[in-house]
Amino acid sequence: MTRKRSRPIWAASLLSNFQQRQVITDVEKDPAALTDNERGVLDEIARALPVMNAAGKQPTEAGDRYKMPAQGKSFLSYPFLEALLRASNNPDFLCGKLPRQAAQAVLKDCVQEMKSYYAAKREYKRDPGKFRGEPKFPGYNKPSGCCTTTLTNQDCILYDAGRGVHELKLPLTRERLSLGKAPIQGRLKQVKVIPTHGIFVISLTTEVKGELPEPAEVPQRIIGTDLGVNNFSAITNNLGKPCLLFKGGVAKSANQWYNKQMAALVSEQTSRTGAKFVPTPEARMLELRRDNYLSDYMNKVAKLVIRWCVENQVDTIVVGVNKDWKQGSHMGSQNNQSFVSLPFAKFRWQLQYRVERLGIRHIKHEESYTSKASFLDGDFIPVHGEAGADQVKFSGRRFKRGLYRSKSGQVLNSDFNGSAHTTRFARVATFCCRPRWQRKGENKQHGEYHFDGHAVLKRPSCGRTNCLPGGHPGHPAWRYGPRQGT
Numbered sequence: 140m141t142r143k144r145s146r147p148i149w150a151a152s153l154l155s156n157f158q159q160r161q162v163i164t165d166v167e168k169d170p171a172a173l174t175d176n177e178r179g180v181l182d183e184i185a186r187a188l189p190v191m192n193a194a195g196k197q198p199t200e201a202g203d204r205y206k207m208p209a210q211g212k213s214f215l216s217y218p219f220l221e222a223l224l225r226a227s228n229n230p231d232f233l234c235g236k237l238p239r240q241a242a243q244a245v246l247k248d249c250v251q252e253m254k255s256y257y258a259a260k261r262e263y264k265r266d267p268g269k270f271r272g273e274p275k276f277p278g279y280n281k282p283s284g285c286c287t288t289t290l291t292n293q294d295c296i297l298y299d300a301g302r303g304v305h306e307l308k309l310p311l312t313r314e315r316l317s318l319g320k321a322p323i324q325g326r327l328k329q330v331k332v333i334p335t336h337g338i339f340v341i342s343l344t345t346e347v348k349g350e351l352p353e354p355a356e357v358p359q360r361i362i363g364t365d366l367g368v369n370n371f372s373a374i375t376n377n378l379g380k381p382c383l384l385f386k387g388g389v390a391k392s393a394n395q396w397y398n399k400q401m402a403a404l405v406s407e408q409t410s411r412t413g414a415k416f417v418p419t420p421e422a423r424m425l426e427l428r429r430d431n432y433l434s435d436y437m438n439k440v441a442k443l444v445i446r447w448c449v450e451n452q453v454d455t456i457v458v459g460v461n462k463d464w465k466q467g468s469h470m471g472s473q474n475n476q477s478f479v480s481l482p483f484a485k486f487r488w489q490l491q492y493r494v495e496r497l498g499i500r501h502i503k504h505e506e507s508y509t510s511k512a513s514f515l516d517g518d519f520i521p522v523h524g525e526a527g528a529d530q531v532k533f534s535g536r537r538f539k540r541g542l543y544r545s546k547s548g549q550v551l552n553s554d555f556n557g558s559a560h561t562t563r564f565a566r567v568a569t570f571c572c573r574p575r576w577q578r579k580g581e582n583k584q585h586g587e588y589h590f591d592g593h594a595v596l597k598r599p600s601c602g603r604t605n606c607l608p609g610g611h612p613g614h615p616a617w618r619y620g621p622r623q624g625t
Contacts, residue, residue, distance in 0.1 A: 150231040187226035244289035285334035336427035352498025355454035363561030373554035397429040441489040459506030509560035515545040
């Protein structure tokens with residue numbers, strides 16, 4: 140796959156995006172105020188409409204299938220764009236250098252971006268608090284001549300060369316691309332060719348028959364994770380096993396090295412020209428090396444965690460997350476640089492898809508105030524943003540970097556303290572407002588409830604429908620903390 144072959148697809152994407160943008164803005168203007176370029180787009184559509192309707196399906200009861208865009212109906216659908224490019228004999232769309240399905244996939248991506256924009260705009264008008272700014276109109280791809288190309292299994296063939304080696308045949312060539320001993324299973328569905336950092340990455344999507352194992356109905360063997368910079372991942376459990384700690388110095392040093400090298404390149408280029416920095420091949424290779432290094436580190440950490448979970452028969456993993464924790468980070472320039480550059484989302488994704496294949500429940504839970512509250516004292520943990528959350532006082536405090544002192548004077552690792560809190564949320568996410576518990580007795584407010592198969596609780600309900608007593612933060616019983624042995 141070369142840049143020359145991907146050029147027509149990029150050009151078709153550019154043209155479809157241009158036509159979509161022009162039509163949306165032109166139909167709202169006064170016809171006398173249109174420029175020659177804007178008027179030319181509408182004239183091209185007007186000339187192609189008879190050909191589009193003649194080549195399309197039979198007219199509907201309302202008339203021709205395709206009509207001229209107008210106010211209130213300016214959006215061009217995928218069938219309209221494809222028929223327009225066919226009727227105008229667009230050389231990029233009909234060039235034949237790539238399969239027709241690849242060109243159609245580009246048009247679908249263009250239409251989907253526009254649909255996502257309008258959906259986000261409607262949601263922004265309804266609730267602006269969900270966004271950090273007003274959604275922007277989709278722009279154009281970078282003028283590099285390359286864009287993501289989607290190929291179907293009609294055009295690509297996956298061969299088994301024996302001894303665990305697979306080969307991929309791409310369209311318009313007889314050669315096969317060796318994929319090595321990649322663990323590929325199932326039937327090939329889709330191939331994506333993604334240009335990144337001056338190279339092409341091939342992503343395969345396969346369909347594997349069978350059902351994923353069902354997670355345990357009741358979480359009992361639980362681990363909680365707390366992500367950070369100095370300690371990349373602190374993992375605690377309720378199994379009585381030693382805790383796990385993965386140091387973050389490896390990822391932190393890789394980011395520092397990248398920032399130092401990139402700053403030197405930017406300074407060298409901008410000091411001569413005084414213009415805005417333009418990424419060079421050397422800068423792209425630096426970024427690629429950093430990304431590959433961090434991806435490899437995340438992958439190995441996730442693999443070690445999963446191996447430990449399998450050996451100890453863990454059935455639930457709770458990962459602490461915070462909404463917009465990077466965008467709202469205010470830890471100083473140096474700490475922000477180290478924290479924001481770490482791809483925590485990639486690690487959570489690598490962890491999630493692994494555990495789901497093994498039948499281990501994966502839970503994401505909001506972790507605000509877990510580092511401030513004392514796990515040993517069973518502190519009540521409020522939810523960030525709720526009324527009175529900032530006025531809650533905790534029993535212990537962090538008295539030194541990495542160390543936390545409880546009310547009784549016990550000292551423990553602060554990251555382990557925050558990670559231990561996440562294990563409490565396993566039963567919250569599983570049971571709260573879900574009918575997976577059994578009630579004994581007739582009194583709905585003070586009946587007896589099976590919590591986790593270990594004991595029976597007699598604490599009053601908070602009034603939520605199907606709520607487990609003591610099952611979520613904010614419940615009066617939650618402030619008592621987790622029960623002993625859970």
